Amino acid sequence: MHKDRNSPLLEVNDLQVEFKTRRGIARVLDGIDFSLGAGETLGIVGESGCGKSITALSIMGLVPQPPGRVAGGTIKLKGEDLLSVDERRMRAVRGNEVSMIFQEPMTSLNPVYTVGNQIAETVLEHEGLSRRDAMDRATEMLRAVKIPAPEQRVREYPHQLSGGMRQRVMIAMALACRPQVLIADEPTTALDVTVQAQVFDLLKELQEDTGTTIILITHDMGAIAEMADRVAVMYAGRIIEAGSAADILQDPRHPYTQGLISCVPHLVSDPPVQRPTLLEIPGVVPPLTELGKGCAFEPRCGSRMPRCVREKPASYETGPEHKTACWLADAEAST
């Protein structure tokens, strides 16, 4: 796998996205920064409503406008700012250089077209192949994602496939044009664990073959451990902690990340006799229109300080390539 940190493939800088709502302007993304090299996998974790999917949609140029608006920042793919190109160029990028696997394989496929048609459509749009060649490519893609009897399945409709197979069709569609960046938005939430394992293996295999960069959006720390090289933890539109997957999982610094890891009952091979009480993160994600000037996590945080109410925490280096946006990290740094 080729990993070159010096010339990132995808670079997101200070991305700001706002949505107009009845209760005022909601700052859905507030200064998102990350960069990714070829063949790397970035995991984005957080609860629903923290901005994970909007980050993905921004990269795809699919933020619904209005009510949404990209208020600032840049998204550079190999140096080209995707936020300033015209819609024609964006159409050429989307599905070709950057593509996406959506969360729900049940609703993201068109029920009235065969799966072959739907995969071929991407190829026809971007590569100008003949119809026959495009269908051959579709069959080949179905074989690549390990669907049995691809010659037959290519002529079938989504309802004839199981959930796991539909998700594989989605992956085949996303990979048909050999994209450089693949965004997978909760690709396995609707699937059973055994099928989820198959999908993860498939993604890893395809990544090794093609060197695709993957952005994996998930709420499952297990999936992060399994797939990601690096992790960004999001809360209320900001990245509150970022670092290597090993660092984040073993030594999380932000109270939110710590909470996210320990609030899930992890499967262990030797369960304790006494059932432990799970650590809870009290409350819920605050509405984005009602964020105060302090840290957005402060109302739910167990280690809050007076300072957290007054000011938004800056981002601190808490290790090599490990950044944490929390005043606790500042206290540690200064002592």
Added chain:
Amino acid sequence: MSQQDTLLKVEGLKVHYPLPKSGWFQPASVVHAVDGVDFSIPRGSTFGVVGESGSGKTTAALAVMRLAPISAGTISLDGEDLGRAEGKDLRALRSKVQIIFQDPYSSLNPRMRAGAIVREAMDLMNVGDPSERDDAVVELFEKVGLRAEQTALFPHQFSGGQRQRIGVARALASRPDLVVCDEPVSALDVAIQAQILNLLGRLQEEFGLTYLFISHDLGVVQHICDEIAVMYLGQFVEQADRRSLFQRPRHPYTWALISAVPSADLKHDRQNRRVKLEGDPPSPIDLPSGCRFSGRCPFAQEQCHQHVPEFREVGEGHMAACHLIDENGVPPHERL
């Protein structure tokens, strides 16, 4: 476990759904949703059923609730015949078994206030004195972590976790003995799941509740259940207490299922520890002959495709249905 301790006893439970004939001369086909399941739950404990989608775990739970047609078998609750009760008897028994549904968004009536949703259960089951029911509702709200004034709100004014709390309060309104929890946390955000799981644990202690807990999430099941059954295509393939099951899974399916769960523990080797199961579970309409798992089992031999394995004791209190577990209880995956 002595007899009087047993709250729920299920024997030979089958739920079969006939399908419409595809043609005049075609044989009628049948969906074997639940196909011969036995278990009993001691009072005050939690019995978990895990399995993939389509394994029949929810149907089994609905049959216990008398919300699915029972094709065969008996269900007895506290010595009373729940499986065959009808009319008034069934109504009386219903107050003793309640259910918490998976989806807190669609299982609450959007036109009713939260307090009325909980009170309705008391009114229908004739629980307590009518004049005291409003106070009982408020008390229940506080027990599940909601505030008294929230009884006046409508479901859409609550978050997902709070709605699930209303669902819990409604289930407890009739003072049940058994609460069936059908994937009670799988529709919730990760951070909220812990709140509900802890709540269920606290309420169990306080009210001495017995849970039948249905889930596909092995981590959750391991956390909350005392005894766990693994279900595959309408039947139990393995059953043991929570420590024994996870320390030493005996059925190859359980073993594969456990290894498929991504672990947040990086000490695991990412690549090699996983057992790959190919394909999806077969259809519950055309069941495979022999062991139902044989088509996906990496160890399957000739006899597995021919003969149905017996669900037998393979260790102390540890049941499994597999031909390949030897007389010392050593499963095939330990002989690798």
